[in-house]
Amino acid sequence: MKVKSDFVLKEVAGQWIVAPSGDASISFNAMITLNDSGAFLWKTLEGGASEEELVSALLGEYEVSEETARAGVRNFVEKIREANLLDD
Amino acid sequence: MNYTDVFGEPTRGKYVIAGINVGMILRKDWTTHQQARDYLCDFDGEPQIVEGIDDEFIREKHKEYPHLSLADCEYMWTGAHFCEELLKFDGFMLHASAVVYKERAYLFSAPSGTGKSTHTKQWLDAFGEDAYILNDDKPVIRLLNGKAVVFGTPWSGKTDQNRNAGVLLGGICFLERADENWIKPVGAKDAAFGILNQTIRPGDKKRLVKLLELLDNVIKTTGVFRMGCTISTDAAIMSYDAMKGETRA
Structure with a gap:
């Protein structure tokens, strides 16, 4: 899994937002916001990662149970897949 | 060439x-x-x-x-x-009508045909000669020494209402038509998406990052609002009252 390369993650006034550049900018719906752990997962996915790798990355960064991490990753992947931001 | x-x-x-x-x-x-x-x-x-x-x-x-x-x-x-x-x-254009009153520029942004210019005309009616249109369609916002300054440019849309001046930004407001007047501040997410939706978004990532950095600075220091308004001087007085003094300089 990898996020589409023409999207940019940036913190704007305390809020993580993902915005499209180039042709992708035609669709306003392609802009989403993320919380801190979402932004962390996004950065990890920019280099490409499997769902398992995301879970272990999350466990390395945050003090959460594996169960919580797994659910968090699942939610995150679902959210960006729905927004059509995955390049898979 | x-x-x-x-x-x-x-x-x-x-x-x-x-x-x-x-x-x-x-x-x-x-x-x-x-x-x-x-x-x-x-x-x-x-x-x-x-x-x-x-x-x-x-x-x-x-x-x-x-x-x-x-x-x-x-x-x-x-x-x-x-x-x-x-x-x-350090500048970008916002699709908005910019009106100046008491040395601050107030920007009203919306898709074409919503009534940006109609609203800023109400300011001219309400506040008389002390108010003027800085740019009726595409004012420029530049970050100069940490302060957002609004400029008129020759590119002011179908009307030729623009003035060659730079004025401190007083506030940004996204407007829609309504049967009753209301106005409320918006959070960082709505402010950022609202502005990104009414400017030219750069085609490459490096410049998009630069634009988002600018927005970060502007939104942190400026009151951003959403408003529903009728065509009336009451609406102008309401928006001025809500936006004045909101600059977090």
């Missing part, structure tokens, strides 16, 4: 627009040339931005968009290029 006299006589001029030295080659008496007249200024040295569109490009765009006149094409694509270059000077 290829200019012929088929399209009228090209004239070279030095302009200062939004505090930037701009060299432009424009066709005499066409829209851009006329609207830019107040910005003529004989600066020293090389221009920081160069504008000029050759015959072939104008012909192509006119073919692609036949409802635009040749003069419209020159006006629109010099304006678009200027906006792109602006990022290098």
